Amino acid sequence: MKTSIAPAIPTNFERIFHPQNIAIIGISAEDGGTGFGSGMFLAIKAMGFEGQIFPVNPKGGNLKGSHIYKKVEDIEELVDFAIITVAAKHVPEVLEGCLRKGIEGVEILSSGFSELGTEAGYELEKKIKSIAAGGIRVVGPNCFGIYCPKSGLTLLPGPDLSRQTGSVAFLSQSGGNAIDLAHKGKWMGIRFSKVVSFGNGADLRETDLLKYLADDASTKVISMYIEGIKDGDAFFESIQYASKNKPVIVCKGGLSQAGLRSVASHTASLGGSRIIWQSVLRQVNAISVQDLNELAHAALAFSLLPPGIYKRISVVGGGGALGVGACDAAEALDIEIPPFTTEQQESIGKFLPKPGSSAINPIDVANPFVPPQVLKEVLLEAAKDSRIDLQIIISLLYHYKVLATAMGLKVTEVAPFQELAETVCDVVKTTGKPVVVVLPNPKKGLDDFDTTEMLMIARREFLERGLPVFDELSDALRAISQVNGYFAQRNANHE
Amino acid sequence: MKTSIAPAIPTNFERIFHPQNIAIIGISAEDGGTGFGSGMFLAIKAMGFEGQIFPVNPKGGNLKGSHIYKKVEDIEELVDFAIITVAAKHVPEVLEGCLRKGIEGVEILSSGFSELGTEAGYELEKKIKSIAAGGIRVVGPNCFGIYCPKSGLTLLPGPDLSRQTGSVAFLSQSGGNAIDLAHKGKWMGIRFSKVVSFGNGADLRETDLLKYLADDASTKVISMYIEGIKDGDAFFESIQYASKNKPVIVCKGGLSQAGLRSVASHTASLGGSRIIWQSVLRQVNAISVQDLNELAHAALAFSLLPPGIYKRISVVGGGGALGVGACDAAEALDIEIPPFTTEQQESIGKFLPKPGSSAINPIDVANPFVPPQVLKEVLLEAAKDSRIDLQIIISLLYHYKVLATAMGLKVTEVAPFQELAETVCDVVKTTGKPVVVVLPNPKKGLDDFDTTEMLMIARREFLERGLPVFDELSDALRAISQVNGYFAQRNANHE
Numbered sequence: 001m002k003t004s005i006a007p008a009i010p011t012n013f014e015r016i017f018h019p020q021n022i023a024i025i026g027i028s029a030e031d032g033g034t035g036f037g038s039g040m041f042l043a044i045k046a047m048g049f050e051g052q053i054f055p056v057n058p059k060g061g062n063l064k065g066s067h068i069y070k071k072v073e074d075i076e077e078l079v080d081f082a083i084i085t086v087a088a089k090h091v092p093e094v095l096e097g098c099l100r101k102g103i104e105g106v107e108i109l110s111s112g113f114s115e116l117g118t119e120a121g122y123e124l125e126k127k128i129k130s131i132a133a134g135g136i137r138v139v140g141p142n143c144f145g146i147y148c149p150k151s152g153l154t155l156l157p158g159p160d161l162s163r164q165t166g167s168v169a170f171l172s173q174s175g176g177n178a179i180d181l182a183h184k185g186k187w188m189g190i191r192f193s194k195v196v197s198f199g200n201g202a203d204l205r206e207t208d209l210l211k212y213l214a215d216d217a218s219t220k221v222i223s224m225y226i227e228g229i230k231d232g233d234a235f236f237e238s239i240q241y242a243s244k245n246k247p248v249i250v251c252k253g254g255l256s257q258a259g260l261r262s263v264a265s266h267t268a269s270l271g272g273s274r275i276i277w278q279s280v281l282r283q284v285n286a287i288s289v290q291d292l293n294e295l296a297h298a299a300l301a302f303s304l305l306p307p308g309i310y311k312r313i314s315v316v317g318g319g320g321a322l323g324v325g326a327c328d329a330a331e332a333l334d335i336e337i338p339p340f341t342t343e344q345q346e347s348i349g350k351f352l353p354k355p356g357s358s359a360i361n362p363i364d365v366a367n368p369f370v371p372p373q374v375l376k377e378v379l380l381e382a383a384k385d386s387r388i389d390l391q392i393i394i395s396l397l398y399h400y401k402v403l404a405t406a407m408g409l410k411v412t413e414v415a416p417f418q419e420l421a422e423t424v425c426d427v428v429k430t431t432g433k434p435v436v437v438v439l440p441n442p443k444k445g446l447d448d449f450d451t452t453e454m455l456m457i458a459r460r461e462f463l464e465r466g467l468p469v470f471d472e473l474s475d476a477l478r479a480i481s482q483v484n485g486y487f488a489q490r491n492a493n494h495e
Numbered sequence: 496m497k498t499s500i501a502p503a504i505p506t507n508f509e510r511i512f513h514p515q516n517i518a519i520i521g522i523s524a525e526d527g528g529t530g531f532g533s534g535m536f537l538a539i540k541a542m543g544f545e546g547q548i549f550p551v552n553p554k555g556g557n558l559k560g561s562h563i564y565k566k567v568e569d570i571e572e573l574v575d576f577a578i579i580t581v582a583a584k585h586v587p588e589v590l591e592g593c594l595r596k597g598i599e600g601v602e603i604l605s606s607g608f609s610e611l612g613t614e615a616g617y618e619l620e621k622k623i624k625s626i627a628a629g630g631i632r633v634v635g636p637n638c639f640g641i642y643c644p645k646s647g648l649t650l651l652p653g654p655d656l657s658r659q660t661g662s663v664a665f666l667s668q669s670g671g672n673a674i675d676l677a678h679k680g681k682w683m684g685i686r687f688s689k690v691v692s693f694g695n696g697a698d699l700r701e702t703d704l705l706k707y708l709a710d711d712a713s714t715k716v717i718s719m720y721i722e723g724i725k726d727g728d729a730f731f732e733s734i735q736y737a738s739k740n741k742p743v744i745v746c747k748g749g750l751s752q753a754g755l756r757s758v759a760s761h762t763a764s765l766g767g768s769r770i771i772w773q774s775v776l777r778q779v780n781a782i783s784v785q786d787l788n789e790l791a792h793a794a795l796a797f798s799l800l801p802p803g804i805y806k807r808i809s810v811v812g813g814g815g816a817l818g819v820g821a822c823d824a825a826e827a828l829d830i831e832i833p834p835f836t837t838e839q840q841e842s843i844g845k846f847l848p849k850p851g852s853s854a855i856n857p858i859d860v861a862n863p864f865v866p867p868q869v870l871k872e873v874l875l876e877a878a879k880d881s882r883i884d885l886q887i888i889i890s891l892l893y894h895y896k897v898l899a900t901a902m903g904l905k906v907t908e909v910a911p912f913q914e915l916a917e918t919v920c921d922v923v924k925t926t927g928k929p930v931v932v933v934l935p936n937p938k939k940g941l942d943d944f945d946t947t948e949m950l951m952i953a954r955r956e957f958l959e960r961g962l963p964v965f966d967e968l969s970d971a972l973r974a975i976s977q978v979n980g981y982f983a984q985r986n987a988n989h990e
Contacts, residue, residue, distance in 0.1 A: 039901075042901065088850070111850050111851045112850040112851075115815075115851075116850060142851075157894070157897050158897075159897060159900070159901075160896075160897065160900070160942070160943070173816075174814065174815060174816030174819075175814070176813070176814030176815070176816050176817060177814075177816045179937075180935075180937040181937075183937035183938045183940075183943075184937045184939075186938075186940050187938075187939045187940030187941075187943075225816065227816070227819060253816055253819040253820060253823060254819045254822070254823065255823055256822055256823045256825075256826035256827065257826060259819050259820075259822035259823040259826065260822075291820060291824075291969060292820075293967070318671070319669065319670070319671030319672075320610075320669060320671070321668075321669030321671050321672045321720065321722075321748055322671060324669075324722060324748040324749045324754050325748060325754075325786060325787075327749070327751055327754035328748065328749065328750055328751045328754040329786075330751075331751035331752060331754065332751065355583075355606050355607045355611060356606045356607075356610075356637075399652070401655070402652045402653075402654060402655065405654070405655070406534075406537065406654075440675075442674075442675040442676075442678035442679045443678045443681075443682075444679075444682050444951065445678075445681050445682030445951065446682075446948070446951050446952065446955070447655070448655070448678075448682075449948060449951070452947065453941070453944060456939065456940065456941050456944070457941065460941070472788070474786060
């Protein structure tokens with residue numbers, strides 16, 4: 001496989017992702033925000049987009065006090081980016097207008113193109129491609145558009161996405177997956193540089209966008225959901241190029257026979273073979289994930305853990321079965337939980353309640369109410385073992401609900417999540433070894449809703465200190481193993 | 496392997512699981528409910544246990560107005576069951592008192608026995624065994640006890656478990672897993688007949704309890720978490736016996752080398768070999784699961800789906816990627832999502848919004864705001880296909896948050912979950928084919944907390960109508976495949 005890469009196309013992506021001014025074409029003055037166009041107008045307003053937004057509709061009129069332009073060319077100011085929501089048949093003429101106006105790129109949210117599988121649909125999409133080739137970049141059609149927290153662009157229907165910017169990019173052939181991951185990221189702590197739902201990918205799609213992200217300084221982790229690819233060689237060359245410097249996480253939908261049938265893509269040059277995909281992804285050191293949740297967990301780990309290989313870990317939790325489960329799950333992922341020596345067990349054990357605790361590793365603190373300061377001592381002591389690369393703490397904060405109820409207090413008043421976040425953060429600073437937090441919650445019902453809320457606040461406390469949080473130990477271990485796999489192969493390739 | 500089974504031991508389990516009167520031994524009058532004994536006293540009171548509770552402590556005194564007996568023999572009334580929470584060294588004399596008092600069974604919550612790995616610990620546990628052999632049944636030591644929703648017995652620390660009784664039993668060597676599953680079941684809709692955390696299992700443990708549950712009329716699904724077993728032949732004979740009539744779901748902890756080390760069991764006659772375990776479990780038609788979440792999903796499916804094999808399904812959801820994911824996941828689990836004929840697609844398609852929808856199967860309704868009455872027509876139409884054994888509806892109710900915000904209303908006022916639950920229930924009644932509901936929620940953050948709450952209320956609406964609900968499609972499909980596997984082998988064995 002060639003490792004050279006074609007020179008970047010002369011697109012000013014800055015104008016697309018961080019536009020000064022945008023136009024929304026296909027807005028209705030009367031639909032009260034239920035249409036795509038007016039929905040996007042309200043969503044981008046709600047996001048606090050700082051530039052000007054020009055609504056466009058051949059009928060003209062007014063929308064919430066904004067003048068509606070009849071044509072994009074009627075706008076006097078420079079427009080960098082346009083959002084097109086008109087019916088499919090009107091898209092070509094609208095796109096031509098955008099090209100004439102000197103707009104750098106557009107997203108076409110409208111559907112009714114090649115995904116219909118009809119001759120008319122293909123013809124319309126061909127027209128779009130040919131107009132794009134004339135000098136305007138197109139995201140879509142049949143997509144949810146671009147989300148860029150820094151500039152305030154948002155996906156359909158995403159008025160409530162986070163404005164916190166970060167290092168994770170996500171490219172998605174599926175609009176549903178794009179909006180879902182953007183929402184998941186908001187509470188999971190995945191901060192995005194750019195999310196692009198590219199739908200049918202008439203112009204910009206997996207390969208071009210990947211090339212762009214490979215050299216994008218604001219992106220440190222690339223993730224993608226793809227169903228079909230257009231040019232296998234170019235795509236895998238781009239991954240190989242990108243993954244030399246940053247992890248590329250790939251979720252490929254439609255690898256089963258039935259899934260392949262369900263993928264409405266006629267451009268997949270690598271078909272649906274799971275074996276071929278997995279072997280090629282391995283060859284280019286991409287991280288292959290099964291579904292969107294696994295992708296999210298991997299993105300979180302890659303964005304919050306320092307680059308490195310974490311083969312030997314300590315696990316601190318409460319309850320013997322947690323430790324057993326940790327060992328079973330870790331071994332399957334080639335992660336070791338080495339038993340501590342008798343001397344180490346003694347020095348750790350002196351902090352633990354008796355009887356019922358164990359300092360072997362996994363460390364069983366035996367009691368969910370062990371104070372954070374004690375857990376800190378345990379973590380500091382365990383980190384002294386030079387074999388340990390990373391520590392996991394499984395915090396059973398949900399047990400404080402029972403204590404709070406008995407004390408007649410709120411669980412948020414009783415559970416020491418803030419102190420725990422501070423002490424764990426101190427441990428990371430002191431030891432230089434990352435700590436991953438697991439916050440399981442078996443109490444999600446309506447009468448334990450305060451517990452669910454407390455755990456979400458606790459999660460925020462950890463995340464604000466840069467500590468990755470997972471709901472389940474198995475998710476944490478799998479994500480760590482993906483970090484290990486990527487950096488191990490990258491190191492081997494560099495040798 | 497022998498298929499005969501030894502006659503049941505002459506234990507009156509009715510007195511143990513549904514005691515009229517109980518004693519709690521080792522209660523302190525002064526600890527304010529923070530000790531195990533007084534904690535259990537308050538927990539069982541909170542559960543609304545209808546019988547008498549006699550607190551016992553050598554010091555005597557009063558607890559919340561209840562007289563504390565100095566010895567269990569001082570109680571005048573008949574006592575069926577006792578909860579022992581005294582320090583390990585005092586357990587033998589307390590247990591002897593219980594035997595003399597004619598108590599049928601006890602649970603020993605105290606730790607400090609064989610799990611210590613010390614000579615003294617083994618000796619103490621041996622004493623317990625020999626006293627038990629004299630005519631009293633023992634659950635524990637080092638356990639969280641018995642939870643029986645019907646009688647109001649509860650686990651440590653479980654004052655807030657559900658009193659709704661049901662058909663699922665759970666036996667657990669781990670107290671943590673017992674309390675976690677009991678809590679998960681409360682909101683997931685798993686209703687329990689009996690949960691037993693048996694800890695070290697000095698007397699009653701996996702085999703005896705399994706035999707009892709095999710013939711227990713109130714138990715229709717048996718689930719268990721085990722680390723080590725005492726008598727492999729007897730255990731597997733019991734599973735084989737039980738699984739002829741009801742599913743037995745087994746989660747075996749400690750199957751890895753590291754996990755085996757972490758299991759503090761010295762009685763495991765079948766060691767830790769994953770291959771042996773899996774092959775033997777398959778032979779006796781037990782359902783083998785990887786972890787507690789998988790166990791919970793399987794228990795939910797077995798308890799709510801009518802016995803049967805659901806090989807061919809329809810999936811109704813929104814968004815193409817959901818359909819692709821459904822196909823990929825289903826195929827790996829030997830579940831088929833057969834494409835509908837052109838005629839069927841036309842009759843289903845006439846209910847769907849255009850463009851963007853697809854009636855092939857998976858059915859993509861394209862829009863999260865399709866009214867429940869329309870979804871009902873789609874489900875009714877799809878069920879007419881005689882190939883379809885079961886239907887899955889993936890409801891994207893969380894999208895209503897954006898709509899509610901735009902309308903200035905609460906999401907609970909806007910999302911039509913109740914109507915959806917009613918219509919889905921109607922579909923099941925009309926078609927005779929089960930419907931499984933998937934309620935994903937990518938919006939779990941603090942500013943979407945109303946969405947999380949709405950989805951928990953929606954879940955309750957579905958569950959109250961007997962409709963199983965899963966968070967993720969992959970969990971639902973795996974659980975269905977486990978139902979399929981069990982009944983397929985059972986049918987084959989009966990032929």
